[in-house]
Amino acid sequence: MTRLLMLDGDGIGPEIVAATRTVLEAADARHGLGLRFETAAIGFAALERHGTTLSDAVVAQALAADGVVLGPVSHNAYPPVAEGGVNPSGALRIRLDLFANIRPARTRAALPAPARTDFDLVIFRENTEGFYADRNMATGPGEVMPDPDMALALRKITRRASARIAEAAFAAAATRPAAHVTAVHKANVLRLSDGLFLEETRKVAARCPGITYDEVLVDAMAAHLVRAPERYDVIVTTNMYGDILSDLASELSGSLGVASSLNAGEARAMAQAQHGSAPDIAGQDRANPAALIGSAAMLLDWLGTRSGQARFHEAAQEIAAALDSVLAEPEARTPDLGGQGTTSGFAARLVARMGGT
Template structure:
């Protein structure tokens, strides 16, 4: 048997516990089918952790994440948390920063059986820088990236570093080299943000020279939003900074059929974390109607990432099998959750994916 692969499961808030449980159902089926030797552990984050320990992500959870081979994080209700001084840290942002999960990989593709709003098939991946930009909870060594010098003045600081730009560009080109279209598009606003987005483009262009067999172009972020709506199929790998990537990946996911289908992997040099692209949807929590597809797909991405790092073909085979099984379920209206026009519950849909493994 292969060495154990430790996965830390973090439920989060709202629908988080339901879709994390659904994802575990699929992972356990994959473990049984492919002999992965997965070792599951759990820890509490979010409101339950705040109530128990005074912090939405205690130090012990961060230590457990550092020790795990991979993390599966359920959505969190961080907008509703108290101030940071009162323990209301964003678990997602905290883990991205502490584990240096600099690459947020967000695929968006149309699927058989799910009619896309755009009306056209496409298959693209947004490669989003994950550790700086305008994100105030992670772009400073000390203190937030937003300040209010006077009650009626708020200032936000955007940090862009050459190192972060270089490594996200390298991630995008390495990914493009594995895909049939072999095309990278850098999205920016350098016509206005000449220094910060200019630095980002400098590094993208430098990396592009190392990959002469991969097509490379650049698009302004506002034009990119319009062009995705018009014809997302013209794009393959889209690389961009943090905030642009967050917005464009949600747009691409909706164009593919639903944000509920949007898988997401946070990856660094040494750590990987699966995370649904959507939020915690507290209004439907506990009703067994939440769509688990996003987190299941994210877990498949995590297994593939772990398999590549460890040279473990079984992990990569399991990842591909989960993706295939998920696609089969999404093509079957009876097996889908209500948001996709079906009648299945969260756990029922997860069991359907597991059965198809």
């Protein structure tokens, strides 16, 4: 039995999580994955019922599960943390020690994209520290205001976090044809913090002589991704740089609406789309579920590696192939991609492509 905790989130979350569950149930029936689905309330629904957007009970459920599927959350609209407005995404990444945010971006032949050329890359973003105020202090915020006219933000970079995200990136590169890792940084200005990140990344590179390694400044990387994204294979970087660059790469590949993402640690993983909760279209059955479905496929692939069971890999590959097939049909695409398709209809068509009913 494999326990999956499904967390709806806010806005369009319940709709795209339901669509994703439909696809996972079909994969389970076809491949005998032994999936057992559990649910819990987070976000505004949990705040109304329990006084917090993420309760300790839900964290305990997530820790006990084999994997988590997290819908998008509207954390920018939450009340202060002291009033229960915890960001479930950031908190779960910390509490479950999901240090690697893995964000693939690739063009699809049938899906229009702004990029000048086809590309296939993946960004490994460190997930547990950096400039993110909710992720770099044991207690208290990572931002302070000494007086009303001054705000200070603290950035934390550690050897341990830098080393393990680098190791994850090089391990992934070893499985890809190009076998190329690019470290993105700003060590010419942030000499201590980005310098420490580069020190640890270079140590890992030295242990992997079969993998091509180079380094690029973050501002230059933004320009290079626009001009020639096909030059890159695996990109490894710190939290904020990775957040920004992955959105850029995803838009260049076609849309954030198809941008999958996996938060992975040593023992746990959480599927999560890159995009937000889009409350303006919530409840209209027109949200694009492609990114979360693709993220769930990544979760199945991770579970296959962890368990050594090929059927999880096979299910993940089948979902990914069916996703490409449905995205190739203009009439099946949701309005954000120029189509007239619905959230539920997209999932049903994808299941049909998998051979389900």
